[in-house]
Amino acid sequence: MKRHISKEFRRKFAYSISPYDVLSTFLLPADSCIRSAIMQSTHDNQAGGMRAFFNPRSIAVIGASDDPARIGGRTISNLIRGHFAGPIYPINPSRSTIQGLKAYATLDAVPADVDCAIIALPVDLVLNAARQCANKGVAALVIFSAGFNEAGRDGEKRQQELREIANAGMRIIGPNCLGAFNSRNGAWLSFTTMFQEPNENACIGIVSQSGGSAAHILKLAQKRGLAISSLVTTGNEVDVDFGEALKAMAYDDSVRVIAGYIEGIRNKENLLAGLRAAHAARKPVVLLKVGRTDAGAKAAASHTASMAGEDLVYDTVFNEFGVYRARTTEELLDVVYAASNRPLLGRIERLGVVTISGGMGAQIADAADDCGISLPSPPDDVRARLKTLCPPGSPDNPVDITAQLSTDPGLLTASIRALIGSGQYDAILAFFGVYASVPSLAEQFAKDLEDLHSDHPAVPIVLSIVCDTARAREYMDLGYLVFEEPARAIVALAALNQFASAFVKPLQDKSAPVKSARIEAGHAFDEREAKAILTNIGIFSPSEITCASPDEIATATTQLRYPVALKILSPDITHKTDVGGVVLGLETPDATANAARDMLVNVRRHAPGAHISGFLISEMIGTGPELIVGTRRDPLFGTLVMVGTGGVTAELIKDVTLALAPVDRTEAEGMLRRLRCFELLNGYRATPDADLAAAIDTIVAISRLAAANPDTLETVEINPLRVMPKGQGAYALDAVIETVGTDHDN
Amino acid sequence: MKRHISKEFRRKFAYSISPYDVLSTFLLPADSCIRSAIMQSTHDNQAGGMRAFFNPRSIAVIGASDDPARIGGRTISNLIRGHFAGPIYPINPSRSTIQGLKAYATLDAVPADVDCAIIALPVDLVLNAARQCANKGVAALVIFSAGFNEAGRDGEKRQQELREIANAGMRIIGPNCLGAFNSRNGAWLSFTTMFQEPNENACIGIVSQSGGSAAHILKLAQKRGLAISSLVTTGNEVDVDFGEALKAMAYDDSVRVIAGYIEGIRNKENLLAGLRAAHAARKPVVLLKVGRTDAGAKAAASHTASMAGEDLVYDTVFNEFGVYRARTTEELLDVVYAASNRPLLGRIERLGVVTISGGMGAQIADAADDCGISLPSPPDDVRARLKTLCPPGSPDNPVDITAQLSTDPGLLTASIRALIGSGQYDAILAFFGVYASVPSLAEQFAKDLEDLHSDHPAVPIVLSIVCDTARAREYMDLGYLVFEEPARAIVALAALNQFASAFVKPLQDKSAPVKSARIEAGHAFDEREAKAILTNIGIFSPSEITCASPDEIATATTQLRYPVALKILSPDITHKTDVGGVVLGLETPDATANAARDMLVNVRRHAPGAHISGFLISEMIGTGPELIVGTRRDPLFGTLVMVGTGGVTAELIKDVTLALAPVDRTEAEGMLRRLRCFELLNGYRATPDADLAAAIDTIVAISRLAAANPDTLETVEINPLRVMPKGQGAYALDAVIETVGTDHDN
Missing domain, CATH: 3.40.50.261 (Succinyl-CoA synthetase domains)
Known part of the structure; x- marks a missing residue:
């Protein structure tokens, strides 16, 4: 029986078989410790086919050198010093032995299966070598060479070809990376100079998008006497990305703590799966994500051209999974050290x-x-x-x-x-x-x-x-x-x-389908329509009446409790205040009608093209703290719900919390409590306690609306949400709903 | 001629003679380098008579021991290893030699003047020994022994006696300290185990209120290869305090950078004089002041029972002098290292x-x-x-x-x-x-x-x-x-x-007398009177009228531009809102009169004992950002001016800056710019630019009022100060002035 199982096979079964399913015996090597191999192979399934990087049966080094100072030479010497137990095949057309090992002119000349290969060649030779690996049935390939996406248009073209080779069934780490290693079994797939002796207590896994940052972390870790179990540097991520490597560490029994360095995540699902696996395994994750500041984000973007996404959203995601976010390598290692020292x-x-x-x-x-x-x-x-x-x-x-x-x-x-x-x-x-x-x-x-x-x-x-x-x-x-x-x-x-x-704390499952009102794309809503949708999902607005013209107002509004607010109704106008479309505190029907006439003149001057559907006349609600509650779409992480304190000073200090949608009541309350101005809802300065329950219900409902319409809903914004005293509810005083495919601003 | 000059003599001339005045030759030792001695002695004058600690002519160690593991033994061995050039007199009644030096049974038995003495004795013997030092004409005394203010009532009594001895003319470092040293001339007045060889490049001075923190700083500095020039640990500060030691370092030519550790300052003038001297000498000062947090302040207070003062005020003072405030020993040494490395x-x-x-x-x-x-x-x-x-x-x-x-x-x-x-x-x-x-x-x-x-x-x-x-x-x-x-x-x-x-940046001289309105103590002001004082110093309020009773209002207020605000007038009520004493937005004279009648009922119910002098009816001023501007008295640092953003959210996030009063226009503008919500004054979100100049003038005037009345004025608070658009001024919408000796709150 051929030992090598195709990537498709492994992928197909990765999530459908149980950890101890007999099918996994298909993956067994014939020769070694059966029980451990079962563990490894089932973990391999769960971790997405990364086994051959961490537990390769044989390793070929394409571009091997006799000189340990060279990249292709240090890779060989690392494998020898690490006492890698399987066959090592140096590939070099001009030598018969390399560092004492029999060398082969080509990969094809190797008279056995090659489980894992490393390419340490100039960039021009990489694609050819990668194709040879695919033909040979290599399961896992590491490419050190630079000259791909980070190197202009030619490099991008090369990386695209490499991606196609990977898609055909071979997993690739790199290109443009420092490689990977498992120090416990000597599988040093890296030219790093930071070799370390095998150490039974090594329990720290490192995943880094940057080789340079990984080298720095490694060096400082060794200086402190911290033993690293395994490392993956993902480089340009043509195939294996940060999240997949993280997940592999989560499933690796020898890793107890995971340290990571991130510039920008490309695949949200892989990251979340990795974080979920680490959480399930109770493994502390410590991440250094650059781009906290605009300057750092700019520097990170120019380094890898990765899509960095909004930094605050990373905080949100990290927070949900209990990830510790370090600001410096020193802080990262302080926390990793403490977490790895013993089970605390x-x-x-x-x-x-x-x-x-x-x-x-x-x-x-x-x-x-x-x-x-x-x-x-x-x-x-x-x-x-x-x-x-x-x-x-x-x-x-x-x-x-x-x-x-x-x-x-x-x-x-x-x-x-x-x-x-x-x-x-x-x-x-x-x-x-x-x-x-x-x-x-x-x-x-x-x-x-x-x-x-x-x-x-x-x-x-x-x-x-x-x-x-x-x-x-x-x-x-x-x-x-x-x-x-x-x-x-x-x-x-x-x-x-x-x-x-x-x-x-159990993790929320945010992938399950959510039921809420359905919003169609390409539809423009005015305030009245937006509030109607909110009413549908249980969010209250003040009593209000719409009138088509100023003349209707005096008679139509007699049932309203004065004073009232008058607002223009137009699906084309999002920021009503900016065009003179809002007047507050009108005391009588006549005053309201007059104000509406003036408003029409103002709005037509400021927004001449806008379709005006009429006027909204709303009862004024008593005083109470104000929140902003909304949703938005992050280009990477998808639907988010946002809660902030209202008012212009809160806006300046950015008193806002975010969470992935949907949230439940516990999460929503947590969001409110994280606001710096939470005290305003909690009886600050002898004001009555606010209706926290109503605010929480509103946040939950909004988050579910967004999660139920991830493809059609662009943003929802209730601003302000007036939170009344306990037992009296919360009211959306204004609301905007924007769908994908419309442009409301004029 | 007797070399020793009395403390009175030195103090008297300390600030009246120029650095090169011939009088300073009175202070010369007869034997050593004249030019250097002139520098040292004139510096001594300016630094307040600390010369004999840093450049002693002779040193007696009372409680000297032959065993370098003991406190009185290590002190001797430090002096020997430091190659101190003057005579060293070990005092010990039971030995004739100590560590190879001739020993004396008593201080009196020393057949020469003793310039500097160290007491390394059990606490019970300290007072007697200190008196003997005073009798012998010792200029500088270091006391290691604990058992004084930090040790209950008996200890406090002992420290009081020690203070009386010091007052008679001998300067004392300690008690309960690690001593002091000048590593450049071998004057090791310390039992520290962190001896270091003399180093010509040593340029770091350390002043610490805690011996333990000093030892930690010293040890870590030595581990980094940083050479310490001199150290003073002030301990219980019976005489020499932190500020005086700091000033001595500022005048010591061998010190280029000063590191300090503070738990709580007792003497403001000494601290400010030390900081001023360091600023004048362009010497960077890096301070670790504990008690940033409530927990830290509590721990510091229980350690030294020093008056810690309000931590935020230290930040204010440090900021004025360009002091870098470190949070940890590590950060302190990072900055000290960088500042001492070269003249950057x-x-x-x-x-x-x-x-x-x-x-x-x-x-x-x-x-x-x-x-x-x-x-x-x-x-x-x-x-x-x-x-x-x-x-x-x-x-x-x-x-x-x-x-x-x-x-x-x-x-x-x-x-x-x-x-x-x-x-x-x-x-x-x-x-x-x-x-x-x-x-x-x-x-x-x-x-x-x-x-x-x-x-x-x-x-x-x-x-x-x-x-x-x-x-x-x-x-x-x-x-x-x-x-x-x-x-x-x-x-x-x-x-x-x-x-x-x-x-x-030149330092502001805040000690000069300030002219402003004079406020007498013990006087209670109502809002109208407070505003009258402010008008006197150039701060505007809205047009307003006072009426003794509701009935007067309808006829008296016809000239006011409606809407108006109605407020109760009472010198006994500071927080008018809390007793129903404020109604805003009244549209007509009749509505105002009615509101006044209701208000009287409410206020009498909430504050039955308050004297009511009438009503204040003020025109409402248009919208604009609001500030809080006030002054207060810090128990240690005296009069402070405070500026903050108005509004309840700003209050929760404590958006406030402080400065020592008085401030000039440049400082006042700096205070405004440090506010997180400064943007509100600066045309935020298409609102008009606010009248920054008027806000600055108000801050300057208020700060001068406070500085002119340091003994009588408790607080001034303008809340809110409404800042109008550029060119339209700023208005005190409400004002409170409290003097010393009155209690306005009911």
Whole structure:
């Protein structure tokens, strides 16, 4: 039986067979550990056919070199140093051996199946080599060479041809990338100089769209002694993209934490599938996404010409999946380190701090407050115990054990034990700075900390100390997190807390069909029609009447409760105020009729081409906080619902939250609570509590309307939504609905 | 002639003699370098009599020990290792020699003058020893011992006695501190274990209120290879406080950059004098002030029981003097390192970036944008040159020279030179990460960078690289700033830019007397009276009329332009809205009279005891943005002027700026521009430009009113100040003036 299964076969069954389905035995190699292979192959199915990158049966290097300083040479030497167990086939027409391995003139000359191939050739030779790989039945191909989409029109043409080769059934990583590796089995498909010895504890996976950023992350990770399990750099993403590589890491049992670098996502579904898989596997994901600022977005776009999408939407997506977004490589590695150190997946909201310096204690308290971590005081009995342990110190939290630690080293763990014993703390941070470097103290610290850890293995304890790497490593090996700068430790603890919160929260399934009113494309709605649609989905507007002409107004509006608002009705006018189409606070029917006559003159002057269907006369609703609630379409992520505080100052400070549509009531409430001006809804300054439930219902209904019409609805905007006191509802005072294929603005 | 000059003498002349006045020769030691001594002694005068701490003629250590592991032993060994040139007198009743030096049983037994003394004794023996120092004529005393203000009532009593001893003419550092040192002359008045060899290039001064925080800063500085010139830890500040130590550093020629750690300032004048001296000497000051958050303030207060004052006010003061406020020790040292590296005192607003990775370029662009540093594109000719140098790269800024650098190391400086040659950049950041560690490349980098530096010594260039300390040191020695994490380099560059901006701006003299209206204490003003005072200083209110009773209103208000606002007048009611004392938008005299009758009933119900002097009827002013302008008294820093955006959302997001009063027009404009909602005044969304000049005049006038009445005026609050369109002024729609000794709220 031929071992190699076609990509179509694997894709076809990827989502239809259960993990332990017998069909998966088709994928088995005949020779190696059956159980592990089942795991790998079923994971492979779930992870979309990436097995041959991470667990290749054989590897050919096209463009192999005898010189390890060259790209095609370092790739061979990495494979040799990594002790890759399968056959390695160097391909080079002019040599019979390369670095001690038998070399072949062409791929075809290899007298066996080739599972995985690497192309390390000048760009002109790449397409030909890729076709040979496809003909040979290669399952996974890595292309290092640059000169594709990033290199003008010729490069784009080359990449298009490469895509066609990939579409025929072979998975491709690259081109223009640093490759990939699995350090645990020696499958180094990379010319990186950052080789690392196999390490059983390696549990960090890295996915990067940039080779340069990946190299930087790798180098700094190694400098800290962090062992990387596997890496994928996706480069130009002709086939395998960021989301697929992320998903593969989520399904790789050796990876416990995933770090990623993103410039711009091309395929939303793959990203979401990757994030969903990581969430399901309870694997913390830490991402550095550039383009936070306009300058960064410009730089990222000029680098990869990827579609960057709106940065705020990435925050929204990351937030839904509990992803920690780092701003720098340093912060990324701080969080990855903390998350990989040990399984710390409980909430960390209450921190106990032990310090040898009140001044450092105050710095730590500031840093904790910045991150939303509290430092509750110990109970009285524990305070008494701490005071007995160190009379000149402070038994508050931060607990100050002072320089007395230098003569009484047992004080460190005695104080930590007192705090843990109170049961009040989710984690402990102990700052003993330079004392960790004092040889006469370090021995007792090490002994005491070893005992402490075996008594309380589940309590996360951070040591904030200044010492050399070897000493820090000793403390880490005892089971402690070690940070020099306490503020960075606290950022990392807050990130762990964020992961823990996300992992207990079930993900919303946003792919299921949603029922709501159906909106057709290409239709233009005026305010009255827009409000009618909203009424249909349970959103109220004030009582209002439409009149075709000013003359009708005086008699038609006698049932309305005055004062009223008068607005022009026209499907061609979105911003009524700009054309003089709104007058508020009219006290009598006659005043309203007169105002309508003036309005007609103004509007005709400002918007001469607009079709005017009449006037809308609405009762004025009492005071109350105002929100903006709307939906919009992100070019990448699709339908979003947006909630913001109303008013012009809120607009300037951009007090807005976004979520992928649809949202349920819990999510909608979360959105409101994330607003900086949420207090306005919550009885701020002795105003009555607002009708939060009504605001939440409105957000849910709007989000469902958008999700039910993803192809036809461009935007919905209720501005303002007046939120009345509790029990009195919320009213859409104005509403705009725009569909795809119409241009409302004039 | 007796060398020791009394503290009174020195204080008396401190500010009255010129630096080169012959009187200063009174202070000369008879033996050493005359010119340097003149500088030191005149500086001593200006720095308030701190000479004997930094340049002592002789040092006695009371409680000296033969064991360098003990506090009184390490102090002796530090002095010996520091090669202190003057006599060292160990005081110990039970030994004849200590660490090879002749010891004395008592201070009195020392057969010479003692210029400086250190007390390293248990707390019970400190007061006696301090008295002996005073009797002996010691000029400067350092007390390490704890057990004073931080240790309950007994401790407070001891500190009070110590203060009396200090008042008699001897300057004291401490108690409860780590001491002080001047590493350049070996005057180690400290038991710190962080001894460092004398270093001619040492130029960093450190002042810290906490010994623990100072030790942490010292240790991390030494780990980075930063040489500390001098240190003062002020501890309980019985005499020498933070501001005085800061001022001494400002006058010390060997100090070029000052780092500080603050928990809470006790003496405003000393702090301001220190900051003024540092500004005058163009010395960058970097401060870590804890208590940014409520939790941090609580921790700081419990540590030192110092009066922490309002944290926001520290920001205000720091901002006026161009102080960089760091949040962590790491950030503090990043900025101190950059500022001490070389004299980089030009503006850094436009950064040129060269990178080997487009991904890192995008990260750098994000970080620069965060810090307000721009990355302008190179001109066309430079772009062409860069494209020729590296065809596959990007000639934009960040300039991407790609991995081609690994085969063409000359590309690094060639690209930097191209950017510098454009004349468009204030500084350059070059990211070449791991390549800096590649031995085959590093040699040419070093050679090229040496040439580059000699051609362009004035251009600040940062290398963002990953390498070991020795290699980094090589690049630093060539004249470059070296940072591993580029985002941290950019924070440091932004700090240098902040210093440069502050140093070109003359300081306002806020101590001169200010003329404005005089306000007496203990007087209660109603709104009409408050507005009358404001009118006196040039601030307009709407046209308005007062009526004693509702019945007068109909006839009295016929000249007013309706609609009007009706408000209750009572010196006992500050918050009129809360008692139903405000009705807006009244259209007719009759409606106004009726509303006044209702109002009387409401107010009498809500505030039964309030004296009601009548009603204020004001014309309503057209729409326009609203500000809050006021003054308040900080318990530490005195009179402050405050400007904020009006409206309830602005209040929730605290869109407010503060400044020490009085401010001039430039400062007032700066305050407005710092508001997040400044755009509202500046023609936001096609509204007319607001009368900025009128708003500025109002802020200046209010600030001068407060500064002229620092002892009597509690607060002024104009809320709102309606800013009309350009040329139409600004109006105080409501105003409250509270004086010291009255309680307006009921």
